[in-house]
Structures are given as structure tokens and as C-alpha cells.
Amino acid sequence: MARRIRKSRADIQRWTQLVSCLRLMNIAFTNVRIYPPNHPEVTSTLINLHKIVNPLVEELEDIGFGFMDELLYVEGAVSLEETAGNQMLVDRFTRCRVKYLTFAKGITKEDLIAFFQVLNAEAITPSKERPGELLEQKGVRTIHIVEAETAELGGKKFARKKTLLDWYEKAVATYRNTADQYRQGQPVDFKLLYRHIDDMTASIKSKGHEPYLLLPILGKGLDPHACHGVNVSILACALGQLYGLNTGQVNTLSICAFLHDLGRLIVPAAWTERKRPSTPDERGMAAQHTVWGSLFLLCKNELPPQMGVLADRHHSAFYAVPAAGGYVPDLFHKIISAADYYDLASIGDKYYWRKHRQDRVLHKMLNQRGRRFDPAILKLLVNCVGFYPAGSLVLLKDGRKGIVVRSNAAHAARPKVYLYEADTAAAAPAEAAADPLADTLPPPASAGIPGSAEQEEPPPPILDLAELNEAGTAFRNSILRVLPPSAADAQKILDRRKSFLLSHTLK
Numbered sequence: 001m002a003r004r005i006r007k008s009r010a011d012i013q014r015w016t017q018l019v020s021c022l023r024l025m026n027i028a029f030t031n032v033r034i035y036p037p038n039h040p041e042v043t044s045t046l047i048n049l050h051k052i053v054n055p056l057v058e059e060l061e062d063i064g065f066g067f068m069d070e071l072l073y074v075e076g077a078v079s080l081e082e083t084a085g086n087q088m089l090v091d092r093f094t095r096c097r098v099k100y101l102t103f104a105k106g107i108t109k110e111d112l113i114a115f116f117q118v119l120n121a122e123a124i125t126p127s128k129e130r131p132g133e134l135l136e137q138k139g140v141r142t143i144h145i146v147e148a149e150t151a152e153l154g155g156k157k158f159a160r161k162k163t164l165l166d167w168y169e170k171a172v173a174t175y176r177n178t179a180d181q182y183r184q185g186q187p188v189d190f191k192l193l194y195r196h197i198d199d200m201t202a203s204i205k206s207k208g209h210e211p212y213l214l215l216p217i218l219g220k221g222l223d224p225h226a227c228h229g230v231n232v233s234i235l236a237c238a239l240g241q242l243y244g245l246n247t248g249q250v251n252t253l254s255i256c257a258f259l260h261d262l263g264r265l266i267v268p269a270a271w272t273e274r275k276r277p278s279t280p281d282e283r284g285m286a287a288q289h290t291v292w293g294s295l296f297l298l299c300k301n302e303l304p305p306q307m308g309v310l311a312d313r314h315h316s317a318f319y320a321v322p323a324a325g326g327y328v329p330d331l332f333h334k335i336i337s338a339a340d341y342y343d344l345a346s347i348g349d350k351y352y353w354r355k356h357r358q359d360r361v362l363h364k365m366l367n368q369r370g371r372r373f374d375p376a377i378l379k380l381l382v383n384c385v386g387f388y389p390a391g392s393l394v395l396l397k398d399g400r401k402g403i404v405v406r407s408n409a410a411h412a413a414r415p416k417v418y419l420y421e422a423d424t425a426a427a428a429p430a431e432a433a434a435d436p437l438a439d440t441l442p443p444p445a446s447a448g449i450p451g452s453a454e455q456e457e458p459p460p461p462i463l464d465l466a467e468l469n470e471a472g473t474a475f476r477n478s479i480l481r482v483l484p485p486s487a488a489d490a491q492k493i494l495d496r497r498k499s500f501l502l503s504h505t506l507k
Contacts, residue, residue: 022065028046053107063102065102099146100205108142115135146198197258198251201251229257232257233258239339242384252304259307261293261311261314267286271352274351365381366378386404391490395479396478401420402463405501
């Protein structure tokens, strides 16, 4: 029998406040659409909404509202079921390019009226400028909007569903474009970069970071330097959320992590594929990437100077002995340094881009806690990735093979495992029984249309290693050992079932 989660009186009061806030937002959207801004119905609603929102943001720094499956919900308070019947609100936000928004500390009634006016105008006639940019033009700094891309809104009824892998590939392409602009001395447009970061931080905050940890395996073959920047940004965002940073801090941390290794554009990309050791001169050149990265970032006035310092110091050992020059690392430095070391998995400097098994790298980092890595950050890292990181090929005690697809924060040694061999064996009879002339015949009219008679592929077999036996005295199964990467191609295994494995519904 599941234990009932008890809520304190303060939690229940906050829950009630957030529910009231959501209902008042619905009323405000209607009133602003019908009445002029100075109408009593509009002003009274906004006054009541501000009375609820202002104390909440003073206490929590910010509160988030998410849009998931075309439904509005208040993060951590209101379930989707409580908003499903609000068709008017659903329709209004479906027509807007809003994916997530945050009310921050210091919000005023004037900020709220500007926000509702912008989104109502956007719902009627989409503007060439994004809602977030329109709010900035009006001087609103306390409401942050994350806009969805137009292609994500599903203009066509049967448009292909966007996946996290699409976001990952776009983020990698954005990084490459930014590096090319730096290399060619062109002006750098950081707007697209900020949109990718906003999209990631909003999704991780509202839905969780777990599917994002599979992206480095699925994205294998893309530009390694760009992938490294995106991977570190994902991990830093997850660690920042676990640490309890507010939305603005997590966004800044993620952007810093995204660009922390920009100095590697001075290193030829072909070096990442070399098998031979680097010469002393080549190692010296690669070591200068931190200095070049700081110079690249400090020359842009639109970026905070702290980003250049982080880029310069992200390889410095910092726990027992302060970094060179008397620099005392802050929380951002500690998180980015740990995420960078974990993703790059570079234990020795003899090879430029030598990859090691991430479970071994994690154990090496744990052995250096208190000397190079902050124990508190390492504890969060273990809770985030587990002792068997996503993508690890494992052999279970019963002889079955699988690949880790989800970590378990409650038990780092008991992740969720995709039994790919059993899945392949189950799919083989169906393929053998298929009509041999199927490839020569035209597809049926209903093919590819959701809701047609075509049978969907069943979900993959996922084994939760935290499950107990029937008596409740022991675990049903355990990992015997980790298999070497040569045992199977993890990218091909995950790619076949990526629509399931990258879903946030897989818990």
C-alpha cells in the first residue's frame, strides 16, 4: 500500500493560492479581450491576481506556468486534469507561441496588464515579433516567456511530432553557427541560442531531465565540439534544478555551460577522430582553449563578463586549493567543472579526445571528492545520472542484456533498463510473417494517420530494477556487470525506439 504524502499547512495554503491564481488568469484573459484596459472588470481582476502573485514571488523568487499537451498548468500545483475542461484557455494558448512563462520577483499590476494585452493580441493576429520581445519593448522585465517554434504548433493536423532529438540537433547546429560567426569575425546573434536554452530549461523544470541524458548517445556522429557544449548545458541545467536555483539562475548557468568551451574552435575538428597520441606542442595548443574561450566571450558586450571568467577557469582544480590568481570558484564554476569533466570523460591528456566509460569516470570523480570536486555537487550528479549512466550496456543476473534508459534518484544503483534483445526477438516473428509483396504494393490510404486501423507498435520492455519480489524481501533482479561499448551499438538500439525512450511519460 502506497504511503500517503502529507502536506503541511503552508503547502496546502500555497496550493490554494496557485489554483486561485490560475483561475484569475483565465478571467483576466477574457476581460482584457472584451473590455478596455481601464474597465473596472479588468482592473479588479488584475488587482486580485497581483495580490496573490506578489507574495508568492517575494517568497519563491519566481513561479512558473507551463504549457504541456496544449493545456495550461501551474507548476507543482495544478494537475492537467483540473484544466482539461477549460477549452477557451486551451484554444487561446494553442494559437499563441507560448510554451512556458515565469512571473518573477517585483512584478507589478502594470506588468500584468501588458502581458495579457500582448498575448491576447497574439491570439487574434500573430505578430512578426515574438511575445517575449514585445514584452521587452514595453519595459516588462518580471515576466519571462519561452516561445515555441512555429513548426511545433502543429499547423497541419497530422504533422510529425517533434522529439527531443530534433531540439538536440537544432541546438548543435546553433552552436556550430555561433562558432562559425566567431571564426569569420561576423556579428553573433545570440537570440536563437537563448531560445534553445529557454526551451530546455522550461522542459526540464516542468517535466524532468531524464530523457535528455539519452541525447548524447543518439546524437553520436554530429560535431563533437558542439555536442560537448550542448551536453554540458543539459547536465548543468539538471544539476542547477536539483540544487534549487531559481529560473533566472538556471537559465544563466545553462548559457554559461553552453558556451564554456567555445575556445575549442581554435582546435581542428579532425583531432577528435585521431587515434594517435597528441604531440607536446598539440597538447599545449589544446590547453590554450580556455584562454581563447574567455577572450571570445569577453569581446561581446551583450554577454556578462562572468562567462569569460568561467570559460577561463573551468578546468581548474578548486576544492582544496584556490585556482591560480586567487580566483575563488562560485557555485556556477563548480557545477560546470563537474559537468564538463563528466561529459568529456578525459582522464589523461595524452590523447586529445579520448572517451572513457562514464560509469568509470563517475567513480574516478567520487574518489576525488573533497580535493577536486565539491562533495555536494557530486552527490547531485550521482542522483542525476546514477551509478549506471543512461546508455550503459549491462548484463543482468538472470543472463538478459539491456541498456540503461532512466536513472533512479532514490536508488542510484537500480536504474530502469530497456531489454533490447527481448524486444528484437519479439519483433522478428512479426517481420517474418509480413507479406513478401508488401514493398511492391502502394501503402493503404490510412497509413501514417493517427487513429487509423493500423496497429501501433507496442511499447518496449522496460525493467525497473527497484522492483521487489513477491515476498518483498529482495529485489527481483540486479546488474551483474557493465558490458564494454563494443558489445553492441547503443546508438542503433536507442534509435529504433527513440519515440518511446525520449518520452517524458516513461517514468
